Amino acid sequence: MDSNMKIESKAMTGTRNGVRSGADYIASLQDDRSVWIDGERIKDVTVDRRFRGAIQSIADLYDMQCDPALTDKMTFLSPSSGARVGLSFIQPRSAEDLRRRRDMMKTWMDAVGGMMGRTPDFLNVMVSAYASAHQLFAVGGERFAQNIVNYHEFIRENDLALTHSLVSPDIDKRKQMFEQPGDMVMRVVRDSDAGIYVSGARSVATLGPLANEVLIMPAAAKFPLVKEAEAYAVGFAARIDTPGMKMICRPSLPTRGRFANDPLSARMDEMDAVVWFEDAFIPWERVFMYRSIKAVESAMKSPSGPHGSHQSATRSLAKMEFLLGIAYNLVEVNHSKFPPVMGLLSELVAFVETLRGMVRVAEVDCIPGPNGTVVPYEPPLNVVRAQYPAMHARALEILQFLGAGNLVVAPTIEDLKSESGPAIERYCAGADIPAERKMQLMRLAWDASCSSFAGRQNLYEKFFAGDPWRNAAIRAERYPSAREAQDRVWAFLDRNGEWEERINGKRSHAPNAEIFRAIAICPEILEAFIPMADAIRKGYGIDPKLREMAIVMTCQTMGTSYEHNPHWNRAIKEGVPKEKMLALWDFEKSDLFSDLEKAVLRLARDATRAPAQVSAEVWNAVHLQLGSQQSLALLFNIGWYNMTGRLTGPLDLSDEAGFARL
Incomplete structure (x- = not known):
């Protein structure tokens, strides 16, 4: 057979006039x-x-x-x-x-x-x-x-x-x-x-x-x-x-x-x-x-499957919008905007917007096809095929709920023109519309949700694309992102082991390692959090007694115990007398604290209060004795524990197992 066959063959003849009427x-x-x-x-x-x-x-x-x-x-x-x-x-x-x-x-x-x-x-x-x-x-x-x-x-x-x-x-x-x-x-x-x-x-x-x-x-x-x-x-x-x-x-x-x-x-x-x-x-x-x-x-x-699904998903969207319009009109003609009724409408709205989103994603995320064409991205269209039959059945049920008895007694146009017409005009009228208009709506709602037509539509939506069970199995087997999702889980589990090792190994000395386990649910944040914490704790030569007292004052001012208790112990281990720690809250009146210690504690207190307002006098008292680098590093420590204190409070983290305050 000639591979250059023209379409004017006897088997395929036509007027070739383009669109027809x-x-x-x-x-x-x-x-x-x-x-x-x-x-x-x-x-x-x-x-x-x-x-x-x-x-x-x-x-x-x-x-x-x-x-x-x-x-x-x-x-x-x-x-x-x-x-x-x-x-x-x-x-x-x-x-x-x-x-x-x-x-x-x-x-x-x-x-x-x-x-x-x-x-x-x-x-x-x-x-x-x-x-x-x-x-x-x-x-x-x-x-x-x-x-x-x-x-x-x-x-x-x-x-x-x-x-x-x-x-x-x-x-x-x-x-x-x-x-x-x-x-x-x-x-x-x-x-x-x-x-x-x-x-x-x-x-x-x-x-x-x-x-x-x-x-x-x-x-x-x-x-x-x-x-x-x-x-x-x-x-x-x-x-x-x-x-x-x-x-x-x-x-x-x-x-x-x-x-x-x-x-x-x-x-x-x-x-x-x-x-x-x-x-x-x-x-x-x-x-x-x-x-x-x-x-x-x-x-x-x-690519006939994805392209055909693009058309059927578009039809599903138009159909659900039409059913939504019927539902809103049923509510409006009876002035029945009660919360349970509006909840039914909200279900239909959710269906419409889900369908609209699936169609748009398929277009925007289209993939290269044969011979320079593009193909709609199929997974969201498969979502429509999988979920629309249930959406459609629920939409018909909602119309039945909203129409209720009005659907089964809706008269015909012949009834309106008969001698019973005047009576029908009275009992069939809507709140703001005449009986004939309401009758048209009820006949439409009946035809869409209760008639033989509605039954055939419901059956069609279930099976028009073939065996729904076989199709579902095929979609699951061929889902293009399945392997990526699986690999992400295995990678997470591998990294989880690494995080555990880092938390219990590199940071095993920390009496408050629970915070790292909590943050591990956000791996990118944890990756940045640990080195930042290490850098801030280096202190740039700050006297560890000053640093730990400043951290405890920060936690006391916030009213958080998770960071307060371990740093209380650490301050005592660094050489701060327990008597001085017990007087910390009333340091202004105590003779146990040096001028530098009081200046540092004022900075921690004032930087933590809401609103945080540190006066020039307070800052200068610290800066004059510690210099620029140590003063800024100290302020970073205060700010860091402001952040962690406000993080651990809502998370309601408890002290590590076996922890005891000195």
Whole structure:
């Protein structure tokens, strides 16, 4: 196959006009697709009541791209055609590109309250990531690398909506896909010069009946990398109207067909389906891997995961903000700002800000990706994947608490227009809003937290990224900072032994070594503390009796005993009579102290009192007899024990074991 194949091949044709409108999108769905629901094949999904609400919601998103006021926010210039194309197709090359893309995705998500998990941007982002790492697909053959690049350009230039299906259904969870009975799992059955033929099922294709194309890739997290799985090691893209392919949909969510009554169910049921292939033909131009276990293993290294997580985390943020807005409005309409109620709101605020922080960290801390691109930093996005399902479930519970009985008796628009309307106007009114406005809010809160739509949303959040338990195990195993954290612990324990040796060895003479053990919790401070203490205690020739009396006076003035008691003993050991030590507090009236001793004690006392004010007379009396160096060194000793005394007081350190005051 020609590695320079152009995208205008018969397998991939389109108008190449860049961004399309909502009307263009709707028209693109009117083809010969085989969509089945409730036992019938749907001839035209655009007019079927079970699909048209979600189709219109997607169409509205496409129209936003065509709004001149949003052009710069929603689009960028195609690197190949120069036309305006959707910004979700960009291959980011900087943190700013990631921010721009997130701003675009957030705009779409805000428009649907984050309630649609498979808007077109999700797959746009993932295919763009695959194409940025196209060399990974060359493991199975160079043409497959070129195919993914061409396909990315094709969907970008034609602004197509994609679904995907990565999971193989299983009848017996104990068995691998190639061991399942009845040839049920999708696999390659044969090939030809023109392409490949596939048969079997894939699940789940959310948005499938409403998309233009389906992307089929192996589920990397659970694909068995063994030879027996070769027939299943295939990746390709197919048009939804591909002959031999059908979408078998779950039942639609029950609604009354009125947006006012079911504002979410009637508009945003994006539909889930099983994709069934019966000898369906896929042209080689659309194949990205073929019967290659190595290609599956290689594709696992692509950045599609982090990029897809960036989109889903952005959606999670928009959704939680929307639920937060509902909650605040429920509180406001009933004037129920009581402390327990506000506590519930604060939980939602914490969820919102946590999600916002995770998204921003992923962008700011992005890492280099393939071919000059950047990749969002994945660990914070994994936090969102791990924690959002619980956040979402709790948010729905909070809405139920706040709405309470109002949710189960919220009338419909038909009720308001019936003969019961006047009564409803009275009992359904809010504190400051009319009944119809409050009814709209309650119907929305019901749909978001209690309806079938809410139940499907809750299930979706738990499983949309795959098996949550397997994913959690993979995230833990691949956490990039795990080894660094482990090494930091071992280093701490090694240094802890060194500190113990230093404290009990080099400083073992100190009767107050407990302070060093306390400071050891801050190793950098301890590293500086010990040499500083040693330097200050050298004293620069200060008479040790003067120094120890000054330290004891400092501690007495502060009222701290931890440093006071050992230095009391040290003063006596240095030769200060105990009688003089007992008279220390009243030294001014005692005849036991020399003029220099009194001057030193005044300096220690006045420098320690609050506020510390040492008069020129007091300072000069010391300076005149000790000189500049010894006077400053003495003042450092006084200041040092001011610091340690104020440190040991709050820490409530006790004297060393076996200590006794003389």
